[in-house]
Amino acid sequence: MSHNQFDVLVEEVNKLNELNYIQTLTDTRALIESLEDDQENDDDLDQLLTNLSQSITKDLKQNNTKLNKFNKNFLLKIDLDLNDYYRYPIPSKNLKLVQNIINFHLLRIGDLNKFDNKLGNQLYEMKSLKDSIDYNHDLNPIINWYYNNDYKDKDEERDLLFEFKLHRLNYLKLMNQNKIKQGLNYSRIWFPLIIKKNQDYLFEISKLMGQFIISNNEENNVSNLDLDFKELSILFVKKFCQRINIEYESFLFLIIFAGICSFPTFNKFLQLKNSNSFQWSSLKELPFETPLPLFLKQYHPIFICPVSKEEINDENPGMSLPCHHIISKSSLLKLSKNGLTNFKCVYCSTSCSLSDCKIVKFYFI
Structure with a gap:
């Protein structure tokens, strides 16, 4: 290799090194700027967390203030010893009645496993059928129960409405599962029977028949069906209670609700009595009428x-x-x-x- 060639090679190597240095410096500068930006972002994040913490603390202080006021104005002023509020003798038959109502409520919601009478077995059946709606979304047991019972609702329109909602939901369930053929076959069997009983359902059923043509959001469909199952579950319990001749509302709920409605009046009476504003010594009757909603009085x-x-x-x-x-x-x-x-x-x-x-x-x- 000649001297000139060697000089050219050295010059090229120097140029290459110079370019590498420049690139290295450029990359280093970019890295430094990136780190500086990250530092600024960290500062912004710290500020955001600080603001959030201050906001949460402020809200908690406000809620605690309201809670303290509630405790001061209600809980601390009212002694919740019910024996002080109601000193009148409670007949033993009333206590036994309340115990029976509690047992009946537990039986009704399926928390008692012993069924020694016809009503107990009927309530167990109701709970089982209700569970098939709520948890399994299986309406076939409800359909069998509905048609295999001799009971007829006095309100035929109300009875038909339940029948329609039952088959409507079962049809929508099949369509929502993409079982188009099964859904159409199901509609051909049941919907004509409903229309035959009442032509007013023709319009609603016509809309249902187009369900398989219109493609809706699957998630919304599932959500809507969940609401329908909840509604049908309530209607079923009402229908079942009608068939076995018991009230839909729990008697235990009515008792507790009546106590809640009457409590303010008893509290006011106790305050007046303690202030010696008047004397009342009778243990057989109250000096006031307990205010109760009209729907509660019909059971009394x-x-x-x-x-x-x-x-x-x-x-x-x-x-x-x-x-x-x-x-x-x-x-x-x-x-x-x-x-x-x-x-x-x-x-x-x-x-x-x-x-x-x-x-x-x-x-x-």
Whole structure:
């Protein structure tokens, strides 16, 4: 290799090294800038976390302030010893009745495994069928139950509505599972029977028949069906309760709700009593009427005589007049002068005599 060639080679190597140095410096500078940006981002993140922490702390302080005010104005002022609020003797038959209602409620929701009577077995069947709707989304047991029962709802339209919702949901379930053929065959079997009973369902069923043509979001379909299953579950329980002649609402719920509604009145009475504003020594009746919603009163077997304004009891039972209006026995004796004279009904002025009147009894539903 000649001297000139060697010099050229050295020059090229130097150029290469120079380029590498420049690239290295460029990369290093880029790395430094990147680290500086990351440092700035970290500072922003720290500030964001600080702001978030301050906001959460502020909200917690506000909530704690409200909670403390609630405790101060309610819990600390009200002694929740129920024995102080209700000092009137509770008949043993009432306590036994409450115990029976609790047992009935547990039986109704399926928490008791012993069924020694017909009603217990019926409630167990209701719980099993309800579970098939809620957890398995299986409507076939409900359909079999519905058609294999001789009971007929007095309200035929209400009965048909349940039947329609039952088959509608089963049809939508098949369509939602992409079982188009099965869904169409199902609709051909059941929907004509509903239309035959009531032509008003034709429009709704026509919309359902186009379900397989319109492609909807699958997630929304599932969500909507979940709501439908919940609605049908409620309708089924109402229908079942009608068939076995029990109320849909739990009696235990009614008792607790009545206590909640009455509690403020008892609390006010206790405050007045403790302030010595008045004296009330009777242990047989309250000095006030407990305010209850109208739908609760229809379950209460208490009758107040329209004449004496007194509550009937075993010693002073209700008496049915010939016109079927009711007054207490003590009022009947006063009006008839112990059966010596006829008198007029306080409601309708019908002429009545003591011998024509009959004792009546009220029962808890």
